[in-house]
Amino acid sequence: MLSITGVSRSFGEVRALDDVSLEIASGEFFALLGPSGCGKTTLLRIIAGFEAPDSGTVTLDGSDLLGVPPNKRPINLMFQSYALFPHLSVEKNIGYGLAREGLPKAEIRRRVSEVLDTVGLGAVANRRPHQLSGGQRQRVALARAIVKRPRLLLLDEPLSALDRQVRAEMQIELKRLQHEVGITFVVVTHDQEEAMSLADRIAVLEAGTVRQVAPPVELYARPADRFVAGFVGSNNILPAETAVRLGLVPAGTTSLLTVRPENVRVGDGAGTLTGTVLDTVFHGGSSRIAVGVDGLAEPILATRPGAPTVSVGDEVRVSWAPEDAVLVPA
Numbered sequence: 001m002l003s004i005t006g007v008s009r010s011f012g013e014v015r016a017l018d019d020v021s022l023e024i025a026s027g028e029f030f031a032l033l034g035p036s037g038c039g040k041t042t043l044l045r046i047i048a049g050f051e052a053p054d055s056g057t058v059t060l061d062g063s064d065l066l067g068v069p070p071n072k073r074p075i076n077l078m079f080q081s082y083a084l085f086p087h088l089s090v091e092k093n094i095g096y097g098l099a100r101e102g103l104p105k106a107e108i109r110r111r112v113s114e115v116l117d118t119v120g121l122g123a124v125a126n127r128r129p130h131q132l133s134g135g136q137r138q139r140v141a142l143a144r145a146i147v148k149r150p151r152l153l154l155l156d157e158p159l160s161a162l163d164r165q166v167r168a169e170m171q172i173e174l175k176r177l178q179h180e181v182g183i184t185f186v187v188v189t190h191d192q193e194e195a196m197s198l199a200d201r202i203a204v205l206e207a208g209t210v211r212q213v214a215p216p217v218e219l220y221a222r223p224a225d226r227f228v229a230g231f232v233g234s235n236n237i238l239p240a241e242t243a244v245r246l247g248l249v250p251a252g253t254t255s256l257l258t259v260r261p262e263n264v265r266v267g268d269g270a271g272t273l274t275g276t277v278l279d280t281v282f283h284g285g286s287s288r289i290a291v292g293v294d295g296l297a298e299p300i301l302a303t304r305p306g307a308p309t310v311s312v313g314d315e316v317r318v319s320w321a322p323e324d325a326v327l328v329p330a
Ligand SMILES: Nc1ncnc2c1ncn2[C@@H]1O[C@H](COP(=O)(O)OP(=O)(O)OP(=O)(O)O)[C@@H](O)[C@H]1O
Pocket: 011, 014, 015, 016, 034, 035, 036, 037, 038, 039, 040, 041, 042, 043, 190
């Protein structure tokens, strides 16, 4: 178990991390999610040992990590840019770290060949990095990180260099791999879809503080505050006074009313609110509809499977099931 307790770190005036505490279980796939500048990389660098906190403690299975130099920690960090050696074969790239540790050649060969199988690179073991696709290069980097059998693998935006389709495939791969090798993974990402599809649990960070720690489904269904409600997935967020004025919540309510676009019904039947269709966008498998509602500063967004069933300018009714309205502390 990785325990981070009361960790703070400032750079001049900037408080990059402000009293961060997290408990990450052995074998867990954990994601640190947040917008640019929220402190994700700083926290990863502290865990890896490339940065020291101003205060707080970090322990792995009960023993202090902060006093241990980076190369002596049972931790591996996989960077955004994979930095493979261009003149070495895939096999040599993967075995490089083991060779440097002075392991016997036969053992290196055995471990490298095992890992080549795990990441599905057996067929390209003798190629150089420039003869590989982006997804294959990413696998080499992963193989190089896991061949050393760290207890903890830290991944900084591991899939950001890949295009959309390869990325989706690698997300599945990464999850399978983590399951198979049983190493604790901590991944840093600003991409909420990626965090949701990979992680067992997600910590949402904003401006150096942890806003919520929860499994993806809970984070999506029960955001702890306005920031999480707006950052994780898209959401319609109505201020309390507006929701009270429109009769959507009882008088005296102080919480924000949030409704996911997929739960908003748009049509000419019964509905709580009346509005005008401002915009429709067809995405292929689904459509997004924006409805301007009198008395609301922001349009209500709705998503629908298939093509849009309304047109710009239509007068429509907007509604949602009572259980789909989630109240979030303001
Ligand atoms: N070495 C440094 N010197 C000064 N400021 C720094 C340093 N490292 C980070 N910061 C500042 O600390 C804050 C957190 O940075 P950090 O890199 O941890 O954010 P991040 O969430 O990883 O962002 P990104 O997704 O853009 O990488 C930012 O305001 C950043 O400018």
